[in-house]
Amino acid sequence: MTSADLVLPPTDQQTPTAALLQAPEAQVLELAIGDMHLLLEQHGYVIALYPSGIRPEHERRLHSIRSVLESDRIALVKVDLPPLGVAVLVRQLRQLSICDFSPGVVASAARLLSHYIYAGALLNSVARLDRVPVSLKSHAKSWVPGSQFAVLAGPEPQLVKVGPAAEPLTGPDFGTHLLVAKGNLQSEWVQETLAPAWKVQAIHDTSVPADSRRWWGTGKLVEFAAHLPDLSVLYQLVSSVRREKCHWCAMELIGDRCAFCSAPLPVSENRALPAGVQHHGADESPGP
Template sequence: MPTVITVTTDDLALSLEDQVIRTAAALDAYGHVVVLAPADPADPVRRRLHTVRSALEADRMAIVPLTLPPLARTLLGEQLRQLAGTDLGPGVLAGAARLLAYYLHSGALLGSVAKLDRVPVGVGSHVRSLVPGRHFAVLAHPEPYLAEADADHLPPGPGYQTQLALAGTGVDAGWITGPLADAWHSQHLREVPLPPDSARWWGTSRLVEFTAYIADVGMLYQLVTSVRRDTCTWCGLEVIGDQCLFCATRLGERATPAKHAAVPAGRERAVETPRRPQLEPHKR
């Protein structure tokens, strides 16, 4: 079943009419649309997406809110596009966005944390950011971390094989390409364009954003297919997680039979929230 994956940013905003037309065209061409959106309900991009969905009465459009930084959100969209070429259906792909987000380690090397509001920033860090030449290592996902960039003190990284993407030229990226890449046992360094909303997200244009991610589509497929699937009792899509992200039905809530498919025997129970499958640790 064809599915298109999109990632939203402020500069991709079109007029409402144009966005409705393009979304309608994507639905006609691909059948289903999965949109990775900012987590903040008040975010103007996310609010516009919900308006478009309502205007089209589109239960084939899933809006997946995520707290990921811009580069991580972009790479997650890339992973889902890879998986869209497999036999995974749209309901599973939408749920996979939340599952695979667990495996992204994302942060930035910043020249200032004076306007950073995504992770806790102490008064001392605010003061030190006023001193020229100071660089700060910040991890926003999966756990917050902030310290001055130091080769001897590094944020915790993934315990499995990843590649490391970096974007931006606002500061010297040597701490990322050297000590961090070595400590995280990165298999490959990849430079990509800086997402347009990165400076706003991190509170400064003096930055290099980085994300460790799984690049092997086979491993991604294994992670997604290791999670139990259920059939949505309302729209009939196969899903993972405790909610269908297309029709918003929570598994087990509605007794109404599916419109397009019956619930398979033995799968009437409510589905659990996806748990992170165990990955083999990298070999040292």
């Protein structure tokens, strides 16, 4: 992981922690290469998950390390989620890493699982929001004192102005837990309005990631992420997808692209997900 505050506490004693891949200004390249080499020696494979909003020099550092080591055992997985959503996804992959999945399946599961994370925020202004489509009308309303906006970045972008007559954000149709990170915005809307509307099974508080202010364009926010919390459901979801073998590096994968070498499946093998996968586990209660 590329930021320590994106490593959430484990949900059980079996979930491992994540290694921190330091930014260029925090660690010289030689030490970073040595750390990566040690991780490979200890674990065999490394899945480096990082947000699409990472600084270019930090992303170049990751590619440089892999290039210098000439290793095909390092997967660089970029995800387009807000900071709290990235943190949730990192923890889910940590949970899956103790299962009987191969490294290639765990790495490529990131794309699948990101579609089941409803990541958004309550904002006092959308004037500087450039990650989610914002209409001119919403921009104008953001200058009205006291305005608040509920924004969903994924899986489908949504934006509504919070108020008595406002339409609710479209949420998941399966059981989730809601992770909430309160910034400088004093509001209980997420807990008192959004959570009941989405019928979440539990609410958990956490700290606001350091990069959230830059991602959302304001520090006056309450960031949230609804997600599948139970390992048994995550396991069933990933298991339901057809596994393929990469024709280039021979790694096992799910989906249409290898997470380790980025090679796409040949056209004849590039199939859509099986019917029902998008709602797999929706009506299942968490297992023991």
